[in-house]
Amino acid sequence: MADTTTSVPPSRSRDLDKLLLRPGNLVGPRFEPGTELRDDLQTFAKVLVVGAGGLGCELLKDLALSGFKNLEVIDMDRIEVTNLNRQFLFRLEDVGKPKAEVAAKRVMERISGVHIVPHFCRIEDKDIDFYNDFSIIALGLDSVEARSYINTVACSFLEYDSDDTPREETIKPMVDGGTEGFKGHARVILPGITPCFECTIWLFPPQVKFPLCTLAETPRTAAHCIEYAHLIKWDEVHHGEPFDPDNPEHMKWVYNEAVKRAELFGIPGVTYSFTQGVVKNIIPAIASTNAIISAACALETLKIATECSKTLSNYLTYNGSEGLHTKVAEFERDKECLVCGPGIRIELDPSITLQKFMDLLEEHPKLRLSKASITHRGKNLYMQAPPVLEEMTRSNLSLSLFNLMGKLPNDVVHVNGITSKNDQKTTCLRKLRVVFKGVDGVTDMDTAGGA
Amino acid sequence: MIKLFKVKEKQRELAENASGGAPVKKQSAGELRLHKDISELNLPKSCTISFPNGKDDLMNFEVVIRPDDGFYLGGTFLFSFQVSPIYPHEAPKVKSKTKVYHPNIDLEGNVCLNILREDWKPVLNINTVIYGLYHLFTEPNYEDPLNHDAAAVLRENPKMFESNVRRAMAGGYVGQTFFPRCM
Ligand SMILES: [Zn+2]
Numbered sequence: 001m002a003d004t005t006t007s008v009p010p011s012r013s014r015d016l017d018k019l020l021l022r023p024g025n026l027v028g029p030r031f032e033p034g035t036e037l038r039d040d041l042q043t044f045a046k047v048l049v050v051g052a053g054g055l056g057c058e059l060l061k062d063l064a065l066s067g068f069k070n071l072e073v074i075d076m077d078r079i080e081v082t083n084l085n086r087q088f089l090f091r092l093e094d095v096g097k098p099k100a101e102v103a104a105k106r107v108m109e110r111i112s113g114v115h116i117v118p119h120f121c122r123i124e125d126k127d128i129d130f131y132n133d134f135s136i137i138a139l140g141l142d143s144v145e146a147r148s149y150i151n152t153v154a155c156s157f158l159e160y161d162s163d164d165t166p167r168e169e170t171i172k173p174m175v176d177g178g179t180e181g182f183k184g185h186a187r188v189i190l191p192g193i194t195p196c197f198e199c200t201i202w203l204f205p206p207q208v209k210f211p212l213c214t215l216a217e218t219p220r221t222a223a224h225c226i227e228y229a230h231l232i233k234w235d236e237v238h239h240g241e242p243f244d245p246d247n248p249e250h251m252k253w254v255y256n257e258a259v260k261r262a263e264l265f266g267i268p269g270v271t272y273s274f275t276q277g278v279v280k281n282i283i284p285a286i287a288s289t290n291a292i293i294s295a296a297c298a299l300e301t302l303k304i305a306t307e308c309s310k311t312l313s314n315y316l317t318y319n320g321s322e323g324l325h326t327k328v329a330e331f332e333r334d335k336e337c338l339v340c341g342p343g344i345r346i347e348l349d350p351s352i353t354l355q356k357f358m359d360l361l362e363e364h365p366k367l368r369l370s371k372a373s374i375t376h377r378g379k380n381l382y383m384q385a386p387p388v389l390e391e392m393t394r395s396n397l398s399l400s401l402f403n404l405m406g407k408l409p410n411d412v413v414h415v416n417g418i419t420s421k422n423d424q425k426t427t428c429l430r431k432l433r434v435v436f437k438g439v440d441g442v443t444d445m446d447t448a449g450g451a
Numbered sequence: 452m453i454k455l456f457k458v459k460e461k462q463r464e465l466a467e468n469a470s471g472g473a474p475v476k477k478q479s480a481g482e483l484r485l486h487k488d489i490s491e492l493n494l495p496k497s498c499t500i501s502f503p504n505g506k507d508d509l510m511n512f513e514v515v516i517r518p519d520d521g522f523y524l525g526g527t528f529l530f531s532f533q534v535s536p537i538y539p540h541e542a543p544k545v546k547s548k549t550k551v552y553h554p555n556i557d558l559e560g561n562v563c564l565n566i567l568r569e570d571w572k573p574v575l576n577i578n579t580v581i582y583g584l585y586h587l588f589t590e591p592n593y594e595d596p597l598n599h600d601a602a603a604v605l606r607e608n609p610k611m612f613e614s615n616v617r618r619a620m621a622g623g624y625v626g627q628t629f630f631p632r633c634m
Contacts, residue, residue: 030454037453044456128477133463135456148479148537156477169455198480201540208566209542212561213595232597235559305453338483373490378478380506384491388499392506414478416487429487 014065028307037306042069045305048124048134049073050150052099054285055140055177056295057089060107063138064114066302071107072134074119074126075100082273086287123149125221132157132172136301139176140294142283144204147176151189151197155340158191160433162340166192174305177297180283181323184293186313188300194314195333196340203315203331207281212388222262222269226278229257231299245280254279292318336430344433350402350436354381357401361415367430373418376405384417402436409439481538485509488577495519497579510534513548514581518588522613525634526551526620530562530584532577542571543580549633552619554593554602558628562587563597600626 020038047068049059052075054221080092089106098120108116131153139146159170174189189196215228235245236380244250255275262270303311319325344366361369374381381396405411416429489509497519502512514530529548535541547560555563564583596602603613615625622632
């Protein structure tokens with residue numbers, strides 16, 4: 001028999017109902033508790049999980065159990081035996097199959113009513129519209145490149161009003177998790193409001209790169225021996241054939257060479273899995289750290305979607321390696337960030353030539369920018385140097401900027417050049433939101449256009 | 452934000468048939484920074500840069516160095532540059548395309564230059580790297596050897612090193628290794 005003590009029909013997740021059906025003190029300004037909210041979460045919230053590895057498996061499971069019903073997952077990797085200790089959705093018989101497909105299938109089998117669309121491809125293979133379709137993007141990645149790419153895409157949807165306020169409906173929230181052994185982070189990125197990935201890229205330490213001559217002459221560690229086999233010996237023997245880290249035969253070859261090298265120099269510690277680790281820059285992963293970080297990310301995703309509580313503001317670090325330290329830091333946006341910042345708004349007459357535009361940049365009170373080089377959507381409109389590019393772009397100077405920019409009523413261009421402030425000359429790179437006056441389609445809204 | 456998602460979903464259904472000016476691929480922060488680096492290049496006469504994929508692909512380019520001093524005077528050396536989208540968080544990847552008898556460049560084109568690996572910093576730029584390469588030719592050093600034999604000869608017998616370099620650049624054998632002409 002159904003529970004008759006309450007007028008609200010019970011959902012599978014009673015605990016979630018406690019959050020969504022009752023008012024609270026920490027809720028967001030637009031929070032309206034009730035079954036409609038719970039149902040809308042299931043109907044209208046669509047979350048993309050990027051990565052179906054250690055974090056991605058956890059995220060999918062956690063989100064599915066938190067009331068999200070429309071999920072998609074993207075990952076280009078296939079399952080390897082070494083994944084099985086922590087990527088708990090996978091079994092031995094899955095080895096060799098695409099992670100995204102198996103992960104989606106397993107979660108759907110276990111949690112009824114959840115729909116998960118897998119995408120077995122590179123994140124760059126999807127066009128930008130694909131990403132715009134999601135309410136929230138949750139990142140379970142292990143590379144700076146991939147994070148930076150998704151961040152650029154998500155920030156490209158951001159639009160600013162003419163007074164440089166971000167338009168709320170264009171904000172594509174991201175929740176990012178990352179782990180390394182006992183350490184991890186979880187963060188909420190609301191482009192235009194909290195710092196984007198690029199604003200704080202310095203948080204990621206650059207990868208350690210050994211000097212090549214050390215590898216060639218004076219190896220001291222197992223990693224040196226492995227990198228020697230990977231970076232030097234491979235080329236020497238395989239003239240021109242590129243090393244493929246996903247090809248087990250290649251990996252085996254590098255391992256064998258590294259062992260020989262280690263024996264020659266009396267260095268211990270070269271194993272096959274360490275070889276994989278060094279070559280693919282695999283960070284040691286601990287299942288429970290992944291679980292902690294993913295749980296935090298899933299809850300933040302739920303909070304962003306429902307506003308049932310304030311979101312993390314904005315960067316949580318977790319360090320369990322010596323005792324346990326955890327704290328939340330509130331990082332600040334880089335106001336001049338090329339990716340998420342508003343840039344400088346400039347209204348122009350559509351008849352203006354590129355040369356005249358450059359003259360205006362010199363006179364513009366906020367810019368005072370001389371010797372400008374200008375790029376628009378990956379097309380170099382004018383380059384001051386080197387001479388070969390200056391020559392190739394010089395003929396653009398007499399052309400109409402409006403035409404050069406594809407007759408768009410408004411769009412972003414990036415310029416760099418020299419500014420002088422208080423007689424000090426510095427080089428700078430700036431984002432400009434160009435708005436053409438009197439062209440159809442111009443509103444007071446112009447796109448931030450991302451980077 | 453669920454209300455927003457709901458509104459957006461409804462709008463999307465309405466706009467389904469409207470022509471959506473699909474946004475094109477966005478430039479990464481790395482591309483923009485590289486654009487700045489390239490537009491500020493200030494190279495010595497002995498170094499020239501070219502863009503095999505045209506003016507809009509700056510991420511892959513080539514640099515030719517013609518040393519105007521030292522052992523390698525008269526030679527022409529081609530390098531390929533590959534720049535990552537997270538540049539300058541990561542150094543550009545540089546390979547020598549010319550087979551060269553050089554203590555700091557191996558026969559596969561790997562280059563031992565500290566600022567390309569362990570000493571790379573985001574404040575450095577393409578100009579610094581090209582100058583670094585140029586200096587490898589005017590001041591080859593036997594302390595960071597990638598080509599062990601060449602380094603040993605430079606250390607023990609600079610005269611012989613010089614004649615080996617000349618022979619290699621003119622197109623010929625040094626020991627067992629053949630070097631195509633590059634002058
Ligand atoms: Zn930013």
